Amino acid sequence: MTRIERLRPDPIPAVHPLPEYLATGQRADWYADTKRVLQVPWMGVVTMAYTHYPTFFGELWRGLKPLCESRPFVEACQDLRTHGEAITAELGPASLVGKLSEMGYAPREIDNIRQVNTVFSHGNQPYVIIAAIARHLLEVGDMAGEQKAEVFEGRHAPETQVPFLLMEPHHVDAPTRAVYADIEATLNLPFVNTDYRAFARWPSYFALAWADLAQIAGTPAHEAVCQTCHDRVAGLAADGLPNPGGLSSDSLRRAAEADGSLEEVIQMCRLFQWLLPGLITNVAYFRHQLEAV
Template identity: 55%
Template sequence: MKRQLPKAIPAIHPLPEHLVDSQRLAWYQDMKAVLRMPSMGVVTMAFSHYPNFFAELWRGLRPVCASAPFNEALVRLQEHSDAQAATLAPSSLEAALGGLGYAPGEVDGIRAVLEAFHHSNQAYLLIATLARLLLEGGRFGDERNVAPPFYGEQATTQAAPAVLMEAHHADKPTRELYADIKTTLGVPFVNTEYRALARWPSYFSLAWGSLRPQLHSAPHEALCTALHEEALQLCRHFPNPEGLDAAGLKHAASQDAALAEVLEVSRLFQWLLPGLIINLAYFRAQL
């Protein structure tokens, strides 16, 4: 299964947490609890736009996400992405931020946001990979399919959802930076992570300016591909105690929309997340 950007970027319909109720609210709360996260990510909010698909996906993946193998995989992906991003030789921004007047506690606040997303995005990559794998007719699991529970702490240092700098909150330079992000990455939206980091506009302008020349370069693309392959191999060997399979997930998705539509949404996020993870690991290395 190769990393694949859809030829036409599909529309996505993530519904923010403050607008949900009933079943979707219950899903959001349960997923946050199982994944040990303070907020929902765009990928899972977009998946929940297809309720039958989401219900079947989460039915099967809930015990997987609560298992020791899944949480061990998160650590492995974190270590992998940190090591790989370091090969791009990111330059430190600490002196520049100090020169702008950033106090150590403010830099620690940026680090905390990066750390929270560093945890959550690995989980979303695994979920998106499993969804795409099954929608393309693949499978995962082993003969025993026993999912030993995870008892450790995969906590983030961020106890509450990040404050997001939405485009209508931002001044002209930040809106222009958002436009550059969309053009450079080739997507019609600005990821949650970048909007959270733009809470510190002068920092994020420096960080994005440093990263931008790396994007789409051969070394950067190679790192994204390697992370994709690592995630795929981990997913193939996860336990599957609920017997989640391609036929059941495709049937559920087809009750919500054309199967091709749901598949393209899964491909979009499964393509996007490796790059996002590498980019944030690059930012982490700068601090």
């Protein structure tokens, strides 16, 4: 079956994510429901941007919700994470534990950073699959999976005790703003992802972690890992997952058209589906940096 290709839109389209602290009404309800179903503490920028197109997101979430609550979806997320972390290890991330200890970080503080990483290592997987499904339906056609899916019972999210805090650009001082700017420039991003804003809660750690990652980001080896992640989620969107919500290409395209320009929605979806495999790779790289030698 035809699958979506890894494609960075050029020019980068305008996106309109509304932060959680500004969301009201239907948007706030969608944010809360998405977080509840995915068992994550944050509304991804990808789905924030989707809700700017309410007819589109309403139809997408109507069909995705029963899938996201299914056992095949949860297991696909777990497999995606396991595989991604394994191949990212081949990039050879150096342990930062010794340097962090020398800087004064106590073992408990380093473990707190690991816990935040665990939240994103778990939560990014459903978002990247959602992005692939949206693109597949808009650009390729229907999903080929069967409609029946066993419901997942219980909790699959990690148990963490670290408060979930985000350092927004207006919260941070000049050195961290410079790191944010370097991330945007190096990764060709129009914004700083949630993950990076959470890690910036520990600015000295994050500057060190990013400086190490920046040396390999965008290299052929790094891009190969991103491509592998893309290929796996493209396969899941095409025929690797069931479709219990009865999503169809025609219905989603009509919903996007009802919000204005179909092409505008497609370009927005391409952007997020392109950047999320890179984000997953980078979070896995950060995770390996926190392993003791």
